[in-house]
């Protein structure tokens with residue numbers, strides 16, 4: 001009896017604390033997201049990876065019209081699988097082959113048709129349907145040489161793992177409704193220099209699509225690193241701090257008020273970590289504060305270059321003997337990207353973190369726009385201001401903050417459905433602040449980091465010394 005009373009008291013105090021912290025209380029868990037996480041099945045992912053491997057090679061320069069071997073066979077199989085997934089969507093998911101002719105380039109010896117397979121699940125809230133979230137894996141593969149179209153290039157981990165995860169997400173999520181639109185995409189030409197993702201991102205820019213976030217999944221299936229470390233419990237999420245497309249004026253502002261750790265992509269990574277911690281506790285998200293692995297790149301970069309927030313998921317410990325290698329045994333060591341080195345249950349967990357985050361972000365209102373901090377006034381308060389969201393189910397906003405040295409948001413305060421708020425007695429010199437939107441079901445948007453208000457209508461003089 002005493003024990004249960006203590007538990008009750010503990011539970012009560014936890015609830016009170018959670019009202020002050022960004023982490024959601026378990027009671028606020030969204031049932032749609034819980035169901036999606038449960039339905040993602042490692043067996044489907046394994047079957048997809050083995051099927052993709054069965055095409056022998058998926059090099060972008062390999063056969064386009066052979067039904068059994070090469071790039072074209074993989075493309076057509078993926079298209080058919082996404083179409084199957086779309087059947088559960090009541091017509092809300094459409095599938096297309098997005099093709100273009102790539103001219104000769106460094107890793108493209110002759111003009112080549114590049115085809116992305118793109119499944120779009122249309123959002124159901126009129127105010128949010130033009131807000132787009134993209135999740136991708138690349139289905140092309142390579143062995144030692146990117147232009148070798150003949151060698152066997154199973155690409156089980158790089159990147160059948162990411163492709164299979166995206167296909168499984170589409171299969172599970174197609175029957176659920178989201179306010180915003182989700183694009184599930186298998187891209188080509190990654191190993192030829194990010195060609196397929198560049199094409200999609202450029203199309204998005206030219207058509208002024210509102211791509212609010214992009215996740216790429218690339219190499220998400222190896223749990224025994226070349227360093228000998230076995231780790232099935234963590235995944236890396238890479239995000240840039242300083243935006244790739246930052247203008248000189250924005251750089252000046254950043255130097256003046258801080259923010260090198262607060263790009264929209266970094267807020268996205270924090271959102272993924274928060275969501276993953278709640279819905280997929282068996283897989284810890286490790287935030288890596290750089291755009292990609294050291295000096296390397298992936299399909300998120302063309303999006304970053306065009307100003308779209310984007311992150312990369314990759315396993316924690318890679319084994320380079322099983323990436324971009326001709327299949328061979330050397331001194332008793334097996335080289336090659338073979339399915340026997342992929343941990344399918346782990347891929348499923350990475351897919352769950354992706355799916356939970358995508359669902360959470362697409363159910364939530366848009367992250368607030370036009371967020372500013374009144375910059376010039378010498379004050380012990382912090383005055384924030386933002387534009388009103390347009391969603392009809394909006395409940396209001398939360399101010400979040402942290403010490404300037406903290407990695408993630410540590411505190412939050414619900415401020416109601418307002419567009420200005422003053423944090424009394426909390427100096428903008430001493431904390432980082434942000435604003436996020438919340439709907440009536442408790443879905444929270446990612447955080448928007450404020451810009452300093454440019455107007456100099458201030459009550460105090462503007463001396464900064």
Ligand SMILES: [Zn+2]
Nearest residue numbers: 158159218219
């Ligand atoms: Zn890759």
